[in-house]
Amino acid sequence: MEFLALRKQDLAVKNNSQLPCDTYKYLTWLKLKEHDVQGSQIRCPRVREGPSEEELFMRGEALMWQRKEKLTERERWQERLQENWENCVNVNLSFQCLGDEFQQNNFHRILRRLIRVERLWLVDNSLTDLSAIKLPRCKELNVSKNHFTSFKQLPKIPQIQHLSLAENNIETLSGLSDLRQAPLESLVLKTNPCEFQENYRLQ
CATH class of the missing domain: 3.80.10.10 (Ribonuclease Inhibitor)
Incomplete structure (x- = not known):
C-alpha cells in the first residue's frame, strides 16, 4: 500500500509539472552532463546541491531526485579541475x-x-x-x-x-x-x- 501511495504521488507530481526543465531544477551546473564549462567561466553558478531523497519525498517531488553515482578517484579529480x-x-x-x-x-x-x-x-x-x-x-x-x-x-x-x-x-x-x-x-x-x-x- 505504501508503494502504491508513493507511486500515485510520483505520477501526480509528473502530471502537475509546469515545465519540462523541472527535473533539472536541483542540479548544480557541474552535474549537467556533456559540457566543458569551467567555474572560472561563469559569474553566478549554483553550487548548492539539491535536497536529499527523503526531503524530496516529503515535498512530493520524488521525481526530481537524481541518484548519486559513486565517483572514481579519476572522475573526482576531473570534476575538481572542471570546477576550477x-x-x-x-x-x-x-x-x-x-x-x-x-x-x-x-x-x-x-x-x-x-x-x-x-x-x-x-x-x-x-x-x-x-x-x-x-x-x-x-x-x-x-x-x-x-x-x-x-x-x-x-x-x-x-x-x-x-x-x-x-x-x-x-x-x-x-x-x-x-x-x-x-x-x-x-x-x-x-x-x-x-x-x-x-x-x-x-x-
Whole structure:
C-alpha cells in the first residue's frame, strides 16, 4: 500500500509539472552532463546541491531526485579541475539557500579554493563565521544580508578595498582595527545594530 501511495504521488507530481526543465531544477551546473564549462567561466553558478531523497519525498517531488553515482578517484579529480575555483576572479555565490550543514560545508570547501578571487558576492547565504577562510587577493567583498555579529567572523582579506556588511547583526565596532592594515576605501554597515552606538560615525 505504501508503494502504491508513493507511486500515485510520483505520477501526480509528473502530471502537475509546469515545465519540462523541472527535473533539472536541483542540479548544480557541474552535474549537467556533456559540457566543458569551467567555474572560472561563469559569474553566478549554483553550487548548492539539491535536497536529499527523503526531503524530496516529503515535498512530493520524488521525481526530481537524481541518484548519486559513486565517483572514481579519476572522475573526482576531473570534476575538481572542471570546477576550477582556483582561477576564478569575479564570482557571485549569493542566494544559495544553505539550510543544511552539508550544504554549508560544501560552500566553505569552495570558498577555501578561491585563492585568486578579486570580487566576491555572498549575499543572503545565512553565513555566520568565515574566519577560517583566506581570500588573499580579494578587493571587493559583499556579505550583506547574512548573520555576522562581529568583524572577527570575516575572512582574512588583506587587500580589501570595498566591503559591504549591510543588514547583518554587528553590534560593536570592536575588531574594526584589523581592517586598518588593508587599503580599505569604503565600508557599508547600514542596518546593523552598531549604527546606534555613540560616536558611530566618528569611529
